[in-house]
Amino acid sequence: MEQEHQHITSYRTYAIVLTALLFLTAITVFVTWFDLEALTIVVAMAIACVKVTIVISYFMHVKHDKLVFKLMVGMVFILILVIFLILFSDYLFR
Amino acid sequence: MEISAIENSYLKHGTKYKGILGWLTSTDHKRIGLMYMYAIMIFFLVGGLLGGLMRLELFRPGQDYITAQTYNAVFTVHGVIMIFLVVIPGLAAVFGNILMPIMIGARDVAFPKLNLFSFYIYIFGAILAISSQFLGKGAPDTGWTFYAPYSTDTNTNVVAAVLAAFVLGFSSILTGLNFIVTIHRMRAPGMTWFKMPLFPWSLYATAWIQLLATPIVGITLLMIIAERWFKIGFFDPNLGGDPILFQHLFWIYSHPAVYIMILPAMGVITEIIPTFSQKRVFGYKAIVFSSVAIAAVGYLVWGHHMYTAGMSVTARWFFSLLTFIVAVPSAIKVFNWISTMYKGSINLQPPFFFTMAFIFNFMIGGLTGLVLGSLATDIHVHDTAFVVAHFHYIIFGGMGFAFLAAIHYWFPKIYGRMYNNKLANTSCALIFGGFTLLYFPQFIIGLQGMPRRYFDYLPKYEWGQVFSFFGAIVLGIGILIMLINLFKSARKGKIASSNPWGGKTLEWTIASPPTVENFEEIPIITEGPYEYK
Ligand code: HEM
Ligand SMILES: [Cu+2]
Numbered sequence: 001m002e003q004e005h006q007h008i009t010s011y012r013t014y015a016i017v018l019t020a021l022l023f024l025t026a027i028t029v030f031v032t033w034f035d036l037e038a039l040t041i042v043v044a045m046a047i048a049c050v051k052v053t054i055v056i057s058y059f060m061h062v063k064h065d066k067l068v069f070k071l072m073v074g075m076v077f078i079l080i081l082v083i084f085l086i087l088f089s090d091y092l093f094r
Numbered sequence: 095m096e097i098s099a100i101e102n103s104y105l106k107h108g109t110k111y112k113g114i115l116g117w118l119t120s121t122d123h124k125r126i127g128l129m130y131m132y133a134i135m136i137f138f139l140v141g142g143l144l145g146g147l148m149r150l151e152l153f154r155p156g157q158d159y160i161t162a163q164t165y166n167a168v169f170t171v172h173g174v175i176m177i178f179l180v181v182i183p184g185l186a187a188v189f190g191n192i193l194m195p196i197m198i199g200a201r202d203v204a205f206p207k208l209n210l211f212s213f214y215i216y217i218f219g220a221i222l223a224i225s226s227q228f229l230g231k232g233a234p235d236t237g238w239t240f241y242a243p244y245s246t247d248t249n250t251n252v253v254a255a256v257l258a259a260f261v262l263g264f265s266s267i268l269t270g271l272n273f274i275v276t277i278h279r280m281r282a283p284g285m286t287w288f289k290m291p292l293f294p295w296s297l298y299a300t301a302w303i304q305l306l307a308t309p310i311v312g313i314t315l316l317m318i319i320a321e322r323w324f325k326i327g328f329f330d331p332n333l334g335g336d337p338i339l340f341q342h343l344f345w346i347y348s349h350p351a352v353y354i355m356i357l358p359a360m361g362v363i364t365e366i367i368p369t370f371s372q373k374r375v376f377g378y379k380a381i382v383f384s385s386v387a388i389a390a391v392g393y394l395v396w397g398h399h400m401y402t403a404g405m406s407v408t409a410r411w412f413f414s415l416l417t418f419i420v421a422v423p424s425a426i427k428v429f430n431w432i433s434t435m436y437k438g439s440i441n442l443q444p445p446f447f448f449t450m451a452f453i454f455n456f457m458i459g460g461l462t463g464l465v466l467g468s469l470a471t472d473i474h475v476h477d478t479a480f481v482v483a484h485f486h487y488i489i490f491g492g493m494g495f496a497f498l499a500a501i502h503y504w505f506p507k508i509y510g511r512m513y514n515n516k517l518a519n520t521s522c523a524l525i526f527g528g529f530t531l532l533y534f535p536q537f538i539i540g541l542q543g544m545p546r547r548y549f550d551y552l553p554k555y556e557w558g559q560v561f562s563f564f565g566a567i568v569l570g571i572g573i574l575i576m577l578i579n580l581f582k583s584a585r586k587g588k589i590a591s592s593n594p595w596g597g598k599t600l601e602w603t604i605a606s607p608p609t610v611e612n613f614e615e616i617p618i619i620t621e622g623p624y625e626y627k
Pocket of ligand 2: 348349352395396398399
């Protein structure tokens, strides 16, 4: 059988990740004080994307996983991106 | 000696429990697959009866037996049952479960308990779906598509039906996940990706659709419930929502879902044709890549269901282009099947006849799909009986016939017994004839303008509805004969050998029916799956 290598993440890293997530949540709330009009969604989604990336990389260990899993996750992201692009070929040109 | 094969098989041995409990608690992939099959068969008969009720009402113009409201409920329930309970699980849950692990040389799927759990989720969803018909303020009347904003403000029992579809989605996701892991991790030693048989390949492509597309419809259905209960304005313009958003979200799932139905069907056909031609499959890699291409491009064409909904012209143009592109890999497969048969030694047995019917129906369904996919013609035929005929040709004529081909192909493997060939051929002819008589006229009256989902119509469409009615009767008789033949043979049929058709894939190398463990020793694979001499 092939060797499954283990990676142990330190508490320190987790603490930093947690702080970063809380900080980003605070920003999400903070930006709702301003009316960004059409950009509201873009900003909210951008922050959410950063958070998702952090969660997937560290809490879900994809950062230390085999290439094939990274590719699978990447593929899903590309799919969502393409679906969004096509969707907006409707909303932007109506 | 051969009888003992049945005595030693998974049919007789399983868990520590005996009888029905031994089945209900079994994590054996073959038993789970069979349980799915019996459940699906029952739902198919219920859905079929509802279809018959619609045909009866449509026999003559005007109101005859049921009211307009009942008619709306009947086509909704017919659609929900057939789509979510029958054809989406269909081939993957039944033949995928029973045969895929064997075909890749494994003893079971990667997560057997999760597999059983998916089955119970499925049953739970089914109970919800059926009970939505009786509980609350009347059966849902939205059609299986649940279009907003009607679905967010009709008084009928939409929430239960929507929840049912949501729950069934989880069953589908978990089965997909299970299959992906199984195919990645449990192939027999030596079975590289390109030595894997093509039915498992098609299941692999399907599983990725199940895994990635189903959550989208899950969220969408929850959004309907949120809008109904909390008046959150996602879709209803009165609340500041956008009804077209619902259609986008719904079809982002539901177009890929049509490939959940048809890809495994194509996989089954790809197994049957080499066996009954005794010839190596033509263009193995082309078939693999076309499955993957269908799965990938299939995500991007959903807008062809919405040409008349008010999308931007740019989007409509783009979706029409993409729809034409996705037809290419489907056509590649048809060419591969034909080329495989060319100069083969064809063995005319029931599974092969069903397969021929599949190819014929799939061609008609696929080509009319292109009529619908091109922007200009779709404006004329959208929401007419033409669409109804198109998707019944693909789903029943395609996926349905592939299911029947599969059951006749693997029947001796599953039960260790053989059915009556003559009866099987008769039922195939009746089902095919009845099917054609039932759905072909719908193309014509659809082109003439017969709207879909109407319980009344102008007299000029009457001839088509009458033909369809008699087609439905012939079809019903054919199905009845087939069921009688199969049920009788499962218990009393002639004992079958382990490889009655001369197949080359791994399931034909083990006993009929297989033992609980499938293989005494896991085989080591050295050559491709279709090496006929
Ligand atoms: C050759 C490929 C195909 C093309 C180009 C195609 C195209 C289309 C189009 C454009 C429509 C929308 C018609 C309308 O409402 O105006 C449609 C409807 C439909 N198609 Fe296909 N199709 C194809 C294959 C399939 C397959 C393989 C399936 C299923 C296994 C399928 C199932 C359906 C269903 C269920 C509908 C009806 C949806 C509804 O309006 O309720 N199609 N098809
Ligand atoms: Cu579609």
